[in-house]
Amino acid sequence: DAKTTQPTSMDCAEGRAANLPCNHSTISGNEYVYWYRQIHSQGPQYIIHGLKNNETNEMASLIITEDRKSSTLILPHATLRDTAVYYCIVKIKAAGNKLTFGGGTRVLVKP
Amino acid sequence: EAGVAQSPRYKIIEKRQSVAFWCNPISGHATLYWYQQILGQGPKLLIQFQNNGVVDDSQLPKDRFSAERLKGVDSTLKIQPAKLEDSAVYLCASSFGQTNTEAFFGQGTRLTVV
Numbered sequence: 001d002a003k004t005t006q007p008t009s010m011d012c013a014e015g016r017a018a019n020l021p022c023n024h025s026t027i028s029g030n031e032y033v034y035w036y037r038q039i040h041s042q043g044p045q046y047i048i049h050g051l052k053n054n055e056t057n058e059m060a061s062l063i064i065t066e067d068r069k070s071s072t073l074i075l076p077h078a079t080l081r082d083t084a085v086y087y088c089i090v091k092i093k094a095a096g097n098k099l100t101f102g103g104g105t106r107v108l109v110k111p
Numbered sequence: 112e113a114g115v116a117q118s119p120r121y122k123i124i125e126k127r128q129s130v131a132f133w134c135n136p137i138s139g140h141a142t143l144y145w146y147q148q149i150l151g152q153g154p155k156l157l158i159q160f161q162n163n164g165v166v167d168d169s170q171l172p173k174d175r176f177s178a179e180r181l182k183g184v185d186s187t188l189k190i191q192p193a194k195l196e197d198s199a200v201y202l203c204a205s206s207f208g209q210t211n212t213e214a215f216f217g218q219g220t221r222l223t224v225v
Contacts, residue, residue: 042218044202046214098144099156100156101152102153
């Protein structure tokens with residue numbers, strides 16, 4: 001699976017959009033970009049995934065650059081409950097949920 | 112829908128003792144995973160089951176760790192004997208199939224080896 005690079009930490013203001021970047025410059029054509037998050041003392045939670053096109057669901061939006069070498073997870077209106085570690089993972093879909101987690105980005109939403 | 116259940120939530124043991132963790136996946140989920148998460152790191156896959164068969168145990172330290180899923184539902188993960196470096200959170204996850212998009216994780220068991 002391709003490696004990903006994420007900032008170690010970031011702060012954002014409650015009610016504002018949070019934009020979480022992820023670099024995956026060695027991504028292969030058949031690898032998807034997945035995002036999970038882990039709130040303190042809980043297991044990771046699936047957020048969203050995509051291949052080429054931008055994706056949106058009730059939790060977040062995923063913007064993937066045209067060359068697919070980077071992506072951004074957008075939390076449109078961050079709340080205090082969004083404080084968590086966010087993991088960007090790239091993998092082929094056939095790998096199922098054998099997830100290779102990196103260090104992630106520790107996001108602190110401030111009032 | 113009930114989530115992935117794990118027990119116990121916390122366990123403290125002395126080194127060289129044995130310990131077992133239990134996981135009950137979401138009903139109907141054929142695929143079950145055990146992950147180890149050391150403090151400050153992301154989770155690392157230890158073993159994957161499909162029904163009651165092992166699909167991948169390449170990262171399981173088999174000299175001391177064992178896992179089973181005898182009836183294809185509940186699973187147990189055992190460590191015998193425990194070492195200090197086994198202190199971690201042990202997470203169980205399940206998914207409907209092997210290639211499903213989403214895995215559901217339990218809250219984990221926090222193990223402290225002293």
